[in-house]
Amino acid sequence: MLYRLLFPSPQPAPAILVWIYAILAVINAVAAVRTGIRWRRDAARPRLFLVPAAFGLYSLVAAVVLGRWLFTGELPSIPKVARDFIDSSLNPATVCLIWWGLLFVLLVFRRPLVSRMARPHVFNLPAIAFLVALTDNTFASLVSQPDHFAILLMVAATLFYLYAALSLAVRNDQHIACGQPPVEGQHREREKVLVWPDLVYIELLAMIIVTTLLLTWSLSMSAPLEQPANPLHTPNPAKAPWYFVGLQELLVYFDPWLAGVVIPSILTFGLMILPYLDHCPGGSGYYSFATRPRTTAAFLFGFLGLWLLLIVIGVFFRGPNWAFYGPFEPRELPKVEVTAPRPLSSCVSGLIGVSSPRPGDAAVPPSAFQVLSREWPGLGLLLAYFVILPLALQRGPTHAFRRRVGTVRYYLAMFLFLFMLMIPLKILLREIFYVNYLVYIPEWGWSI
Amino acid sequence: MRLRQRIRRSQLYRSIIRHPAPKDRRTRTAVVLTNLVLHLHPVAISRHAVRIGYTWCLGGIAFFLMLVETVTGVLLMLYYRPTATHAYRDMLELRDVVAFGMFREIHRWGAHAMVIIVMLHMLRVFLTGSYRPPREFNWVVGVLLLLLTFFLAFTGYLLPWDQLSMWAVTVGTNMAGATPFLGHEGPGSTWLTAGGKPLITPHSDIRFLLLGSTQVTETTLNRFYVLHCIALPLAAFAFCALHFWRVRKDGGISGPL
Numbered sequence: 001m002l003y004r005l006l007f008p009s010p011q012p013a014p015a016i017l018v019w020i021y022a023i024l025a026v027i028n029a030v031a032a033v034r035t036g037i038r039w040r041r042d043a044a045r046p047r048l049f050l051v052p053a054a055f056g057l058y059s060l061v062a063a064v065v066l067g068r069w070l071f072t073g074e075l076p077s078i079p080k081v082a083r084d085f086i087d088s089s090l091n092p093a094t095v096c097l098i099w100w101g102l103l104f105v106l107l108v109f110r111r112p113l114v115s116r117m118a119r120p121h122v123f124n125l126p127a128i129a130f131l132v133a134l135t136d137n138t139f140a141s142l143v144s145q146p147d148h149f150a151i152l153l154m155v156a157a158t159l160f161y162l163y164a165a166l167s168l169a170v171r172n173d174q175h176i177a178c179g180q181p182p183v184e185g186q187h188r189e190r191e192k193v194l195v196w197p198d199l200v201y202i203e204l205l206a207m208i209i210v211t212t213l214l215l216t217w218s219l220s221m222s223a224p225l226e227q228p229a230n231p232l233h234t235p236n237p238a239k240a241p242w243y244f245v246g247l248q249e250l251l252v253y254f255d256p257w258l259a260g261v262v263i264p265s266i267l268t269f270g271l272m273i274l275p276y277l278d279h280c281p282g283g284s285g286y287y288s289f290a291t292r293p294r295t296t297a298a299f300l301f302g303f304l305g306l307w308l309l310l311i312v313i314g315v316f317f318r319g320p321n322w323a324f325y326g327p328f329e330p331r332e333l334p335k336v337e338v339t340a341p342r343p344l345s346s347c348v349s350g351l352i353g354v355s356s357p358r359p360g361d362a363a364v365p366p367s368a369f370q371v372l373s374r375e376w377p378g379l380g381l382l383l384a385y386f387v388i389l390p391l392a393l394q395r396g397p398t399h400a401f402r403r404r405v406g407t408v409r410y411y412l413a414m415f416l417f418l419f420m421l422m423i424p425l426k427i428l429l430r431e432i433f434y435v436n437y438l439v440y441i442p443e444w445g446w447s448i
Numbered sequence: 449m450r451l452r453q454r455i456r457r458s459q460l461y462r463s464i465i466r467h468p469a470p471k472d473r474r475t476r477t478a479v480v481l482t483n484l485v486l487h488l489h490p491v492a493i494s495r496h497a498v499r500i501g502y503t504w505c506l507g508g509i510a511f512f513l514m515l516v517e518t519v520t521g522v523l524l525m526l527y528y529r530p531t532a533t534h535a536y537r538d539m540l541e542l543r544d545v546v547a548f549g550m551f552r553e554i555h556r557w558g559a560h561a562m563v564i565i566v567m568l569h570m571l572r573v574f575l576t577g578s579y580r581p582p583r584e585f586n587w588v589v590g591v592l593l594l595l596l597t598f599f600l601a602f603t604g605y606l607l608p609w610d611q612l613s614m615w616a617v618t619v620g621t622n623m624a625g626a627t628p629f630l631g632h633e634g635p636g637s638t639w640l641t642a643g644g645k646p647l648i649t650p651h652s653d654i655r656f657l658l659l660g661s662t663q664v665t666e667t668t669l670n671r672f673y674v675l676h677c678i679a680l681p682l683a684a685f686a687f688c689a690l691h692f693w694r695v696r697k698d699g700g701i702s703g704p705l
Binding site: 147150153154157158161162164165168169181182183184185188189190191192193194195196197198199200202203206207210211214215217218219221222223224225226227228229230231233234235238239240241242243244247248255256257259260261262268271272274275276278279280282283284285286287288291292296299303444445446 | 470473476477479480486489490491492493494495496497498499500501502504505508509512513516532536539540543550552553554556557558560561563564567568571572574575576577578579580581583584587588591592595598601602605608609610611612613614615616618619620622623624625626627628631633634635636663664665702703704705
């Protein structure tokens with residue numbers, strides 16, 4: 001039995017799983033003891049007993065899983081029915097909606113979610129779900145590829161950091177609501193300490209920790225090296241480096257000139273001029289959500305809801321021919337998704353029963369009038385979206401913002417925000433209504 | 449103990465390290481003021497700013513990873529030749545023959561970690577509102593550094609010269625061919641003409657500028673090698689210097705006003 005503990009059998013589950021369960025049990029036990037001590041000291045809040053109890057329960061669950069594995073060699077896994085259900089119900093639209101929904105819940109219900117009562121579950125439930133999913137061989141081989149580990153690390157680190165930052169923001173917002181300064185601004189925190197030794201030793205410690213982690217990572221995982229470069233043999237799928245996979249994923253929804261060039265350029269430009277859009281000083285130097293709820297929500301949506309999500313979809317959910325695969329679906333069976341261009345103009349003309357001129361009918365390039373008379377629905381929609389919508393909004397919800405920052409900044413900010421929002425709208429338009437072009441001008445190349 | 453004091457008093461030691469041992473407030477100040485690396489810091493700093501939970505050391509870790517990448521990158525350059533015949537073989541040699549060839553792993557995973565940490569650093573600066581005045585220009589410099597990090601990682605991705613790297617770079621640079629007006633597959637490229645001849649062709653567009661060829665070839669390898677080892681690191685270090693300088697000049701690390 002001891003032998004088995006030291007050298008777990010690789011089948012059916014990866015050996016490392018057992019160790020992760022053990023680590024989970026230990027961490028939860030430690031957390032239970034620590035929160036238990038705090039609960040005993042804090043006599044005013046007896047309900048906090050639930051925190052160590054929850055940690056203890058998770059520790060017990062992990063221990064039971066380990067014990068069961070020792071006797072039967074089995075780890076908890078997802079039944080085939082559930083896996084098939086997950087695979088069949090996931091598609092780009094549902095993945096996006098689930099993720100945006102989770103983000104929405106996290107931001108709206110941030111107060112209960114960062115409370116001490118919720119902490120055991122927030123940390124343990126995703127970990128357990130991930131561990132249970134890992135017993136599936138397809139999922140395990142997908143996430144254990146060396147380059148993919150970095151993406152897992154990124155997602156985990158970003159979510160952890162966001163959770164930590166939101167906890168501090170909630171605490172500061174409560175202070176500000178009571179008329180007190182945020183924690184970073186309290187008298188004791190504003191006192192000066194000497195850089196040597198207070199900061200220098202933290203930096204030294206950080207360097208040692210980073211070096212240790214990097215060396216461990218490098219020793220346990222060798223850098224990938226595939227077959228030598230061969231221009232005659234295209235791999236399927238050919239994927240960009242993971243940090244650009246999000247842009248590659250955008251190619252599904254936009255033409256290359258938008259997905260690869262215009263969208264990243266405009267969003268980078270928007271990122272750069274962000275501090276010039278709302279130039280009023282103040283509100284800086286401490287974690288907060290309520291001070292700038294709209295800006296923060298928009299930025300977090302762009303960072304986690306688009307950039308991170310598109311990378312995850314492109315890396316983990318896209319297989320051969322860039323077709324969408326569920327997390328437990330084998331990649332060996334190539335799918336072919338044939339999508340004919342379905343522009344908005346043809347849908348609209350079908351709807352109102354008028355046959356508009358089809359693109360590519362004539363050999364000669366069409367005149368501007370012909371294009372206009374064909375593509376007026378999409379062009380009109382874009383005009384309404386980028387011009388009329390900001391005008392209409394400034395009478396209502398964005399009135400105060402418009403007054404504060406002035407005309408130029410207002411329209412710039414609104415254009416950048418609406419431009420970013422065009423990405424999720426276009427994703428849903430394609431995945432739910434099967435409309436993949438708002439404006440379709442293949443003759444000139446300016447399709448949107 | 450007496451030996452240590454003799455060393456400290458020796459002419460050699462005092463010529464190298466000017467400041468006395470950091471024991472009290474005065475000498476600790478002197479350390480930070482006279483040391484080349486430490487003088488990036490102010491002498492004293494608010495207590496909230498040294499809390500791990502405020503910065504998570506993300507900016508410092510990003511810079512540290514950049515230094516790790518520089519050191520391991522120089523080691524890799526000793527073994528690596530950026531030609532189609534040698535590049536892949538040198539990779540195999542690094543993997544199978546070279547003693548402590550592990551620095552290729554450190555370089556690759558360090559690069560991934562650096563991309564992640566730089567993005568998280570941006571998130572931290574945003575969530576603490578530190579991008580706001582008076583630090584708005586330093587935010588711009590930070591976005592440029594993020595872009596430089598991406599381009600450094602992207603140019604390095606090609607160098608192993610295996611299927612993964614070649615096709616990843618092909619996918620990435622194909623998008624440049626779709627640049628409006630300036631890429632041969634981009635919209636509006638046929639509008640630019642000189643004397644009746646098209647100005648933008650597969651041999652003269654922005655993608656060709658990037659690749660030095662119409663597809664990813666040995667010329668591209670050389671181009672990316674030079675960018676990865678010389679041009680982009682120099683730019684990144686220059687912008688880092690500006691970034692650190694501005695942190696100090698904009699009032700040090702951010703805090704409530």
